[in-house]
Amino acid sequence: MGEEIGGVGAGDAAAADEESLSSGLEVLVTARGLDELQERYFDWVAGHVPSFAYGLYLFDQRTGRPRASAVRGLSRFYAHRYERFGRAVDPVLRGAVAARRAWDDSLVKPAEGWREAPIVQGLFRHYDMAHVMCAPLISGGEIVGTINFARGAGEPAFDDGDRRRATTAARMYQAAVAATDLVTAIDAERAAWWGALEACGQAIVVTDLERAERHANRPARALLDAADGAWPSLDAAIDGGEATRRLIVPATGTDRGTDGGTGGATDITVTSAPLPERPSLIVSILSAETRPAAPPPALRRLLTEREAAIAELVAAGKRDHEIAGRLHISPNTVKHHLKSIYQKLGVHSRVELAARLLR
Numbered sequence: 060m061g062e063e064i065g066g067v068g069a070g071d072a073a074a075a076d077e078e079s080l081s082s083g084l085e086v087l088v089t090a091r092g093l094d095e096l097q098e099r100y101f102d103w104v105a106g107h108v109p110s111f112a113y114g115l116y117l118f119d120q121r122t123g124r125p126r127a128s129a130v131r132g133l134s135r136f137y138a139h140r141y142e143r144f145g146r147a148v149d150p151v152l153r154g155a156v157a158a159r160r161a162w163d164d165s166l167v168k169p170a171e172g173w174r175e176a177p178i179v180q181g182l183f184r185h186y187d188m189a190h191v192m193c194a195p196l197i198s199g200g201e202i203v204g205t206i207n208f209a210r211g212a213g214e215p216a217f218d219d220g221d222r223r224r225a226t227t228a229a230r231m232y233q234a235a236v237a238a239t240d241l242v243t244a245i246d247a248e249r250a251a252w253w254g255a256l257e258a259c260g261q262a263i264v265v266t267d268l269e270r271a272e273r274h275a276n277r278p279a280r281a282l283l284d285a286a287d288g289a290w291p292s293l294d295a296a297i298d299g300g301e302a303t304r305r306l307i308v309p310a311t312g313t314d315r316g317t318d319g320g321t322g323g324a325t326d327i328t329v330t331s332a333p334l335p336e337r338p339s340l341i342v343s344i345l346s347a348e349t350r351p352a353a354p355p356p357a358l359r360r361l362l363t364e365r366e367a368a369i370a371e372l373v374a375a376g377k378r379d380h381e382i383a384g385r386l387h388i389s390p391n392t393v394k395h396h397l398k399s400i401y402q403k404l405g406v407h408s409r410v411e412l413a414a415r416l417l418r
Contacts, residue, residue: 087235093117096239097129100232104206107224111214112188114138114207117196117236132209137186145178155193156202161225163192163208163217183209192217194229198237206232262345264293264329269339279345282327293329293343354416361403369396370404374413 086103090096101113112132119126130138146152150173154162167173183191189212196204206229210217217225253274256263262278275283283289331343359367365386372382379397383390406412 084231084234087231088238090235090239092243093127093236093239096232096235097127100206100235101129101131104228107228108192108208108221109214110192110208110210112186112209114141114209115204115232116142116207117204120198120201120203126204133186137182140182145182148176148178149193150176150178151191151193152205155195155205159195159197159202161192161194161222161229163222164190165216165218187211190214190216192221192225194222194225196229196233196236198233203233205229262347264343264345266293266341266343267339268341279343282345282347286327289327293331358404358416362400366396366400366403369393370400370412370416373397373400373409374416376413 086099087096090099097115100115104113110132112130114130114133115128116125117127118124125142128138128142141149150167151162151164154166164173167176173179182188186209188209190210192208193205194207195202196206206225208217208221208225256265256274256276259276260278262276262282264273264275264279264283266273283293286292326347328346329343330346331341334340334342354362354367354370362370368386369382372385377385379390379393382393386393400412401407404412404415406415
């Protein structure tokens with residue numbers, strides 16, 4: 060009965076430790092990069108496993124070489140000496156690796172053997188490391204590193220509670236490393252994607268509603284910066300769910316809002332669509348087309364508004380079906396208007412019409 064009560068007590072203590080430690084998980088997983096994670100870890104773990112010194116070692120799973128290491132409370136020289144001369148002969152490390160949980164010097168047998176161990180005599184005793192503990196970092200069933208603790212001669216030895224908390228801390232730190240690696244990979248992929256987008260000749264704008272971010276590559280910025288009210292129009296098109304919106308860039312040297320210049324303006328067609336797998340990410344593709352110069356007023360007065368529009372598109376090199384699609388009329392209607400235009404302007408072909416308009 061006593062053992063059962065003791066077992067329940069131990070279980071309650073483990074649950075309490077787990078709950079207390081898990082409250083810091085958010086602090087760890089939101090770190091941006093391993094350097095920040097290491098500092099957050101040291102600050103956090105000191106409140107749960109008091110020690111005068113802490114260390115952590117992380118290895119690359121592919122190469123087995125050290126990926127990151129840090130110590131607090133000891134010098135970098137110590138860390139290098141341990142890595143060079145101590146790791147291979149550390150009985151506490153061997154015990155932690157074999158048990159796949161936290162291990163400390165009190166578990167090394169015989170006790171006299173530990174005190175006389177080369178690593179203790181040659182390294183630990185010079186730094187007043189009377190008690191040491193190590194917990195393995197495990198990822199995908201493989202040990203990929205350790206977290207380490209040290210207490211001095213005037214401090215209590217590590218006990219079951221310390222080992223339990225260290226094992227939980229190792230599990231949480233490794234989860235945070237995985238989260239940090241994922242964020243780093245996503246950021247790297249995003250940076251590569253933005254770089255490719257910037258180098259692309261097609262004008263593209265990516266709007267991320269969830270992150271409240273927008274990226275326009277160089278060709279898109281040039282078009283939108285030149286168009287009057289283009290950026291708000293892009294917002295309106297997205298908010299209104301419009302797939303396509305047309306913007307006008309006035310010709311260089313003309314007054315905005317006037318119709319008197321003979322230079323050609325630029326039509327910008329903006330086609331937007333959300334990504335199916337992520338609707339908050341909207342990709343807008345911009346295409347620009349320079350309008351032909353407007354017909355001289357004397358010629359324009361001879362034509363109806365529809366005929367003038369068709370004549371301009373013919374001068375821009377558009378075929379009948381393209382003109383029909385642009386003006387939302389049939390190709391036969393285009394042909395009918397062209398006959399009238401030819402008669403009114405005294406021309407007989409598309410080439411002559413273009414030359415007449417561009418004189």
